[in-house]
Amino acid sequence: MFDLLLAGVENILHLKYLVPLFLGTFVGLIGGALPGVTITMTIIIVLPFTFGMDPLQGLATMTGVYVGGSAGGAITAALIGIPGSPSAITTTFDGFPMTQKGQPGRAIWLGIWSSCFGGLLAGVFLIGATGPLAAIALEFGPWEYFALFVFALSMVAGLTEGSLVKGLLSGAIGLAITIVGFDPIMSVPRLTLGTEFLRGGFPFLPVLIGIFAFAQLMTDIEKMNESEQLSAPIKAPPLVVSHLKVLWEIISRPFLFVWSTLVGILIGVLPAIGGSAATVMAYDQAKKFSKHPERFGKGNPEGIIASEASCNANVGGSLVTIMAFGIPGDAVTAVMLGAMTIHGIQSGPLFVSQHPTIAYGIYAAYLLAHPLMVLICAFGARLFLRVVTVPKSMLIPNVLVLCVIGAFALNNIMEDVVVLLLFGLVGYALVKARFPLAPLILGLILGDQIEVNLLRAIMSDPNPWLFFTRPISGSLLALSVASVIFALWQHHRHKGRAENVEQEPDF
Amino acid sequence: MTRDGIAGLICLALSIAMLVLIRGLPQSSFVPIGPDFYPRIVLIIMAVLSVMLIASDLWRQRKHATAAAAGAEPAPEKRNYRLVGITFVVFAGYVALLPLVGYRVATFLFMAALQAMMEPPRNARRWAVVLISALATTAISYVVFDNLLSVLLPRGSWTGW
Numbered sequence: 001m002f003d004l005l006l007a008g009v010e011n012i013l014h015l016k017y018l019v020p021l022f023l024g025t026f027v028g029l030i031g032g033a034l035p036g037v038t039i040t041m042t043i044i045i046v047l048p049f050t051f052g053m054d055p056l057q058g059l060a061t062m063t064g065v066y067v068g069g070s071a072g073g074a075i076t077a078a079l080i081g082i083p084g085s086p087s088a089i090t091t092t093f094d095g096f097p098m099t100q101k102g103q104p105g106r107a108i109w110l111g112i113w114s115s116c117f118g119g120l121l122a123g124v125f126l127i128g129a130t131g132p133l134a135a136i137a138l139e140f141g142p143w144e145y146f147a148l149f150v151f152a153l154s155m156v157a158g159l160t161e162g163s164l165v166k167g168l169l170s171g172a173i174g175l176a177i178t179i180v181g182f183d184p185i186m187s188v189p190r191l192t193l194g195t196e197f198l199r200g201g202f203p204f205l206p207v208l209i210g211i212f213a214f215a216q217l218m219t220d221i222e223k224m225n226e227s228e229q230l231s232a233p234i235k236a237p238p239l240v241v242s243h244l245k246v247l248w249e250i251i252s253r254p255f256l257f258v259w260s261t262l263v264g265i266l267i268g269v270l271p272a273i274g275g276s277a278a279t280v281m282a283y284d285q286a287k288k289f290s291k292h293p294e295r296f297g298k299g300n301p302e303g304i305i306a307s308e309a310s311c312n313a314n315v316g317g318s319l320v321t322i323m324a325f326g327i328p329g330d331a332v333t334a335v336m337l338g339a340m341t342i343h344g345i346q347s348g349p350l351f352v353s354q355h356p357t358i359a360y361g362i363y364a365a366y367l368l369a370h371p372l373m374v375l376i377c378a379f380g381a382r383l384f385l386r387v388v389t390v391p392k393s394m395l396i397p398n399v400l401v402l403c404v405i406g407a408f409a410l411n412n413i414m415e416d417v418v419v420l421l422l423f424g425l426v427g428y429a430l431v432k433a434r435f436p437l438a439p440l441i442l443g444l445i446l447g448d449q450i451e452v453n454l455l456r457a458i459m460s461d462p463n464p465w466l467f468f469t470r471p472i473s474g475s476l477l478a479l480s481v482a483s484v485i486f487a488l489w490q491h492h493r494h495k496g497r498a499e500n501v502e503q504e505p506d507f
Numbered sequence: 508m509t510r511d512g513i514a515g516l517i518c519l520a521l522s523i524a525m526l527v528l529i530r531g532l533p534q535s536s537f538v539p540i541g542p543d544f545y546p547r548i549v550l551i552i553m554a555v556l557s558v559m560l561i562a563s564d565l566w567r568q569r570k571h572a573t574a575a576a577a578g579a580e581p582a583p584e585k586r587n588y589r590l591v592g593i594t595f596v597v598f599a600g601y602v603a604l605l606p607l608v609g610y611r612v613a614t615f616l617f618m619a620a621l622q623a624m625m626e627p628p629r630n631a632r633r634w635a636v637v638l639i640s641a642l643a644t645t646a647i648s649y650v651v652f653d654n655l656l657s658v659l660l661p662r663g664s665w666t667g668w
Contacts, residue, residue: 048652048658049651049652049656051656051658052655052656052657052658053656163511163560163563165556165559165560165563166511166560168556169515169518169553169556169557169560172549172552172553172556173518173553175549175553176521176522176525176546176549176550176553179525179529179545179546179549179550183532183542183545185535185538185540185542186533186535186538186542188532188533188542190529190532190542190543190546191525191528191529191546217594218591218594218595221587221590221591221594221625222586222587222588222590222591223586223587224587224590224625225585225587391626392625393621393622393625393626394622394640396594396621396625397617397618397621397622397625397644398618398644400598400601400617400621401614401617401618401644401648402648404601404602404605405648405652405658405660408605408660408661409652409658409659409660412659414602414605414606414661417602417605418602420602421598421599421602424595424598425595428591432510433510433511433513433514434510434511435514447549450545451545454545455540455544455545458539458540459538459539459540462539
């Protein structure tokens with residue numbers, strides 16, 4: 001394993017891969033720092049640039065965006081009190097008060113170093129756990145795969161805030177989209193409305209880009225008014241700080257740091273939940289375990305460490321799920337999964353053994369992205385603050401053009417761009433109807449796999465009870481029911497609190 | 508009926524329409540399950556969930572109707588839906604123009620139009636900024652994608668480029 005990892009690091013250190021990784025991390029940091037541009041949006045913007053690259057170059061770029069984006073949110077969160085990405089919301093709680101106390105350098109570097117170490121610790125888990133988890137998944141038959149995917153879907157639908165019915169319905173809509181096109185056994189066209197284009201089903205990436213990009217951009221446009229458009233330039237404060245002191249502040253709190261990292265990894269491993277759940281949970285835990293919970297929210301370094309360590313650890317966790325099971329940990333890995341299929345790589349339990357160069361290349365890119373991120377921040381943190389003043393009237397049309405290029409360049413057909421527009425409308429409508437988007441995306445990704453494994457299981461043995469009597473399959477289905485019951489209990493406890501509030505879409 | 512109820516009705520209508528459309532798909536004597544087996548399960552689940560959403564909406568409406576006098580609802584945040592509509596229309600126009608006039612012309616027009624709609628230029632200088640940034644985006648993206656990254660961009664059937 002170490003030989004392969006060393007070979008991966010050696011490979012990534014070639015300029016051919018190092019330059020895309022550096023650029024990805026740089027763009028990720030800017031995207032993460034820009035309020036209103038999430039990491040998902042950044043990776044969607046970067047996607048068309050990776051089409052002309054080789055698979056590892058493309059995936060190294062995306063890994064860089066993912067790592068950089070997760071840390072970038074902390075820059076604006078700590079310095080101007082606006083989270084650059086939703087997952088950085090908890091960094092504002094203590095980062096901004098620390099800046100207001102005249103310690104902007106301490107605030108930002110606590111965040112960056114915590115992100116770096118949290119991410120690297122999660123990297124150990126990523127490298128150590130992916131192989132064994134994939135080996136377990138290799139023992140799965142179609143019953144177990146079917147049950148695993150149903151469990152993933154029910155858990156995500158249940159964990160979303162708001163209505164459980166809407167979460168489940170959102171997942172069902174995602175599954176229904178995948179019905180369109182040839183059936184996997186006899187290749188009978190279904191719901192194609194007589195069109196040639198739909199015979200292959202809706203193309204995954206234009207649907208994904210349409211739903212996420214429009215849901216996000218249109219929500220931003222809704223809030224545009226005269227006063228917001230003419231944003232004043234932000235004056236960047238000096239960020240001088242003793243790095244040794246900051247590092248000591250983190251190292252002297254080993255329990256807090258390791259626990260927050262573990263929370264981040266765990267939430268990352270759970271499919272399609274996303275970074276903001278990780279940071280909120282880690283912050284909450286840090287507050288509960290702290291001897292001085294009253295200091296939180298007033299510039300407490302513990303709040304920044306918990307938030308940022310868990311944020312980047314979440315990236316490592318998400319990569320485990322996608323590499324071991326082929327299930328995306330969040331929207332960013334969903335786009336990465338789509339990018340892999342463009343290059344003809346099937347993600348799943350066989351991925352690491354069939355494509356060791358790419359798999360260990362991703363590990364190496366993930367590990368190297370962290371020091372690169374620190375390096376870029378050392379030189380460019382103040383620069384990022386200038387970038388955030390780019391007016392939305394200029395930013396949004398550019399993003400839309402890149403979405404069009406991303407959709408068109410997949411197959412060089414205009415129908416894919418029409419699908420982008422169609423699902424842009426669907427995505428925005430779903431956000432306005434307060435539907436969570438994570439279950440839909442998971443349904444969209446897993447739909448084909450659920451069908452194939454269901455049919456395989458029934459064709460090899462028509463006894464439907466096998467789904468319940470085979471130990472792993474039965475346990476996973478029982479867990480699916482348990483997750484729905486748990487969600488019902490939780491919704492009952494918080495009844496009415498979140499139901500009728502217009503929530504911001506969390507990507 | 509609130510947004511939930513309407514969304515439930517749309518989902519119900521869609522699932523029923525799709526259930527009707529998958530009827531009569533050819534079956535095979537070699538395979539015990541037809542191509543409509545799995546879609547039917549998914550669509551029935553979708554229909555049941557839609558009905559549950561409609562029912563819960565109606566139930567909540569009844570409860571709210573009895574408790575309506577309790578207090579005034581807070582005023583909703585003002586949102587610029589007009590601009591959202593304009594953006595969708597301009598974007599649809601861009602998608603329609605792309606295969607006709609090609610990437611370069613359509614992107615320039617789209618960029619200029621959307622920027623002008625989002626932040627109407629009040630003087631000649633602002634117009635210049637809008638036009639230059641539209642031109643820069645078009646030129647840079649074309650050079651980077653078409654020339655450097657070998658990503659083909661749409662050609663126009665009217666213009667030929």
